[in-house]
Amino acid sequence: MKAQKKITQKDVVVYDDYDYLFKVVLIGDSGIEKLNLLSRFTKNEFNLKFKSTIGVEFATRSIHVDDKVVKAQIWDTVGQERYRAITSAYYQGVVGALLVYDVTQHVTFENVKRWLKELWGHTDSNIVIMLVGNKADLHHLRAMSTEDAKAFAERESTLFMETSALESMNVENAFTEVLTQIYYVVSRKALDIEDDPVALPKGQTINVDGKDDVLAVKKVRCCSA
Template identity: 50%
Template sequence: MDVDGKEIKAQIWDTAGQERFRAVTSAYYRGAVGALLVYDISRRQTFDSVGRWLNELQTHSDMNVVTILVGNKTDLKDAREVSTAEGKALAEAQGLFFMETSALDSSNVAAAFQTVVKEIYNILSRKIHLSQDLKKPDMSSLGNGKTVILQEDADDTNSGAKGNRCCSS
């Protein structure tokens, strides 16, 4: 994926919420910087499980994981059990991004992944810029017009004595 002219590669793991993967899901969370938490808009039970999955994500991963709540299967309009407003409200309450998709017709699927990857990239870029700014020496005090002169007594230069150095401004 291209972000700001840079090629970004992402490693994506999908457990599909299946219980048989439950024993290894904590290993997936370690080191994760992004998560797509997907529920089926045509099955209320999957939406009701979002809280449990969020708790698990927060328990086993870094607190700053970029997370997007995704309501999938928007192609099943007549079978909808979870409204868009409910999904948005949950996402807002939990501080998550929100999007609805359809894997069947590919609507918004790429956008969901791009949203997560771009946000991760933006966060990491800000951290890099901040750390670089902190490493820069503070030169602001040198431009205030004061001159500092360091002098060494001529008698002390050969004797190695260090006691008679003075500063004046």
């Protein structure tokens, strides 16, 4: 049976069914519209008046990969970047990341190395990372070339895509590609467990990074809201 989360709203009961639940983070410098990327993917909305506040925002959305329903829980640090207040707790359970920079601000790309180092310091080597150049619609203000960013992504073995939250360009593709690649990583882990005679019995949760906290959950039953 698939996981079912029961949500009651005005006597209407909705079942949110999924096979896998993945935690994905948006990281990068403040002011590069990460929150609008999140909003565009999960609600197809863009807000010109978003202001950086201190806290954590997250939203969810489900997609289909092969014949499975993959639910993404996507987190954004919302302004903490300026104070380097992001703690290891934020990265707990993370299996994917969109590392965002602003194509019109070269300094945001220069800081990508620091963000990568932080990711690698708090997550497992199996994490799926995509380098995302946002605001690609602002051609006349571009300060970072696509070729240089792509070359960097290849050197660091990350995925790469340019997006525009404003024009909804490649936003869907970026998130979907990350979630799809995570699914393939977890699927390979599941096959390894099935082939391993000393593996845990089927039906137990699959830990993709070997830590005690489960990062990718297959067929988990959630509590009622």
